[in-house]
Amino acid sequence: MVARIRGLVHDGTLGTDDPLPSTRALAAELGVARGTVVAAYEQLDGEGYIRTRHGGAARVVGGAAGGRSGDVGGGPVPGAGREAGVGRASRPAPAPAPAPVSAHVPVPVLDCRPGIPAVTAISPRDWRAAWRAAADAPLRNGLSDPLGLPALREQVVVQLGLARGFTPGxxxxxxxxxxxxxxxxxxxxxxxxxxxxxxxxxxxxGYRSGHRALTSAGAELVAVPVGPDGIDLAVLAGTSADAVVVSPTHQYPLGSVMPVGQRRALLARAASVGMVVVEDDYDSEFRHRGTPVPALAALDTDGVVVHLGGFSKTLDPRLRCAYLVLPRAAGPLHDAVVAARTARGAVVAEPVQVAVAHLLRTGAFRRHLGRVRRDYTHRREQIARRLAGSGVAGLEARALTGGLHAVLTWPGPAVGAAVPTGAEVVARVAAAGVLVADLADYEVERGRSGPGVVLGYGAVTLPELDRALDVVLAAIREPVAATLVDPRATILRAAVPGASVPGPADSGPVVP
Known part of the structure; x- marks a missing residue:
């Protein structure tokens, strides 16, 4: 930690008077004891890199950092979806047009679909300050930098250095x-x-909206199954794919966490065959159990990893603000992405970038993460308690080691049994005013996962979560009449948009 912060200061990523996260916030983010961070800060203070003071943020000492460019608010800124086979998948069939919802289906009152964070949890003061900074930026004649506002890109570098273990340029x-x-x-x-x-x-x-984006851009998808350790590397080895998209820290939606050995094996194979690894760092900020998992990009020594992150699941999906980190060693790919971005032009409004950069630079983003991380952990524990005593035979919960959702699965129908499908449960709970997602909608090859639903808990309170669980568990318990088909299953399947879902593949009953 000391060496990492020293490096950020030496290369100018952290500049004069930049604030560092509080010892409590950084300890929670890195998964270490607070005393470890306190000791690191004390050492850096003694070495003259930072100054700490009681009741205030530790800040970088003047003269220790190199210079940087970029401005926010006009002044210098110190930086601080699918039918396919496993081996060869074609692009997904287009989704059917949504059917009109009949009048007897009530308006949902609890939206527990995955991918919705606790947007309103951010401090209103911090939120208003960020938009004041955007409003205070001087008007100018000119176009935005197509690669992104330099001030925002600098702050992304700082955040990655502190939280994900690597510092790109x-x-x-x-x-x-x-x-x-x-x-x-x-x-x-x-x-x-x-x-x-x-x-x-x-x-x-996997990530169905991502699948649609890939096929819409002209890619041919190759579906690879996911196991307890993430993507199946043996199947991947037989695909001759040009690139692979993985979410190794919290696989979406099943929540598998890829072990370090598997990560190194994936990187070694990619380097040997010239395959690009796209790391979707989904939900890495929210680990409820275990220590933080290193980013693939932090292990990459051959320049094969494109790291992908964003602010939809941490701040607000409506910002539509994300970023790619290109490997320095991959010259042709680096140049091709820059050329494509330049040709498309800037796509994120500059005021949005100014506001996000302000939240990062002032520490408001890290304070917000600390608050919602605690809230999400409480909700995860509530789900674990409720499902452990549910009495539903064979009910399992996955994706509970991190993220904002849980995946509930149950055994498929045996001979003579009438077990509901995920679509039937989705329709039943929607009729009771609760929205969840059908696990089958995340499959490329249909039937791979068995019956299940995905329940998001980021944007609901604990009492609302209790009510939603009451409804979902009742819907799973209710047997299906063999001769009846609920037409709302199709209606609700069409109505569920493609939100991302993360979670680990714990294959047993829920354990708090």
């Missing part, structure tokens, strides 16, 4: 309008580099 960071746009940009760059449509391996089940 500012020129390696490219701002995108959400994860889907970032994936589309990568496909465009790969097409230019390869001179043909790229074959891209994806996790199955």
């Amino acid at each position: 500012v020129s390696d960071v490219v701002v995108a309008a959400g994860t889907s746009e970032a994936l589309s940009l990568l496909v465009e760059a790969l097409r230019a580099r390869l001179g043909r449509l790229p074959r891209i391996a994806v996790e199955d089940p």
Whole structure:
């Protein structure tokens, strides 16, 4: 930790008077004891890198850092989806048009679909201050930097250095309008580099909006199953894919966590065959159990990893602000992405970038993460308690070691049994005023996962979560009449949008 902060100061990433996170916040973010951070700060203070004071933020000492460019508010800124086989998947069939919802289906009152964070949890004072900074930025005649506002890219570098264990160059960071746009940009760059449509391996089940973005940009999808350790490397080895998209820290939606050995094996294979690894760092900020997992990009020594992050699940999906970190050693890909981004132009409004940069620079972003991390942990524990005593035979919960959602699965129908499908449970709970997602909608190859639903808990209170669990568990317990089909299953399936879902693949009953 001491060496990392020293490095950020030496290379100018952290500048004069930049604030550092509080010892409590940084300890929670890194998963270490607070005393460890206190000792590190004391050592850095003694060495003259920072100054600490009681009741205030530790700050970088003047003269210790190199210079940087970029401004926020006009002044200098100190930086601080799918039918396919496993081996060869074609693009998904288009989704059916939503059917009109009949009048007897009530308006949902609890939205527990995945991918919705606690947007209102941020401090109103911090939120208003960020937008005041955007409003105070001077008007000017000119276009925005297509690669992104330098001040925002600098702050992304600082955050990655503190929280994810690697420090890219500012020129390696490219701002995108959400994860889907970032994936589309990568496909465009790969097409230019390869001179043909790229074959891209994806996790199955996986991020359906990402799948749509890839196929819409012209990629051919190759579906690879997910196991307890993440994507199946043996199946991946037989695909001859040009790139693979993985979410190794919290696989979406099943929540598998890829062990370090598997990560190194994936990187070694990618380097040996020239495959690009796209790391979707989904939900890395929210670990409820265990120690933080290193980013793939932090282990990459061959320049094969494109790191993808954003602010949709930490701040607000409506910001549509994400970023790619390009590997320095991958010159042709780096140049192709920059060329594609430059040709498309800036896609995230500059005031939005100014506001996000302000939240990062002032420490408001890290304070917000600390608050919601505690709240999400409480909700995760509530789900674990409720499901442990549910009395539903074979009910399992996955994705509870981190993130904002839980995946509930139950055994498929045996001979003579009438077990509900995920779509039937989705329809039943919607009729009771609760929205969840069908696990089958995240599959590329249908039937791979069995019956299940995905329940998001980021944007609901504990009492609301209790009510939603009452409704979901009752719907799972209720047997299906063999001769009846609920038409609302189709209606609700069409109505559920493609939100991302993370979670670990714990294959047993829920354990708090």
